[in-house]
Amino acid sequence: MWLPCVSPTLAAAIALASMGESMAMAFVVMFTFGVGTGSVLLFAGLASGKLLNRWRPGIMANPGRGERLLGVLLLALGLMVVTGFDKVLETWAQNLLPQWAINL
Numbered sequence: 001m002w003l004p005c006v007s008p009t010l011a012a013a014i015a016l017a018s019m020g021e022s023m024a025m026a027f028v029v030m031f032t033f034g035v036g037t038g039s040v041l042l043f044a045g046l047a048s049g050k051l052l053n054r055w056r057p058g059i060m061a062n063p064g065r066g067e068r069l070l071g072v073l074l075l076a077l078g079l080m081v082v083t084g085f086d087k088v089l090e091t092w093a094q095n096l097l098p099q100w101a102i103n104l
Contacts, residue, residue, distance in 0.1 A: 006037070 013033040017026035052059075059066055080086040094102060 009033070 010033070013029055017029040077086075080089070
C-alpha cells in the first residue's frame with residue numbers, strides 16, 4: 001500500500017539511515033519505520049474487520065443499496081475533481097488547520 005503522504009516520512013527515514021556510518025544503525029532506522037507503518041496498517045485492518053463483521057448482516061440483506069451509495073459517492077468525487085471543487089474543499093480544510101500543522 002502506498003500513499004503520497006508517506007513520502008516525506010519515508011524520505012526522512014532513508015536520509016537518517018543513509019547518514020549513519022553503521023549498517024546496523026541503518027537497519028534499525030528502516031526496521032523501526034517498517035514496524036511503525038505496518039502496525040498502523042495492521043490495526044486498521046483488524047479494526048475494520050471487526051466493524052465489517054458487525055455490519056455484515058445489514059449489508060448483506062440489501063446489497064443493492066450499498067452499491068448505489070458507493071456509485072453516487074464515486075460520481076460525486078469525480079464531479080468534484082472535474083469542476084475543481086475538491087480544491088475549494090482543500091483550501092477550506094487548510095484554513096481550519098493551525099499554522100504549525102501546515103508547516104510540518
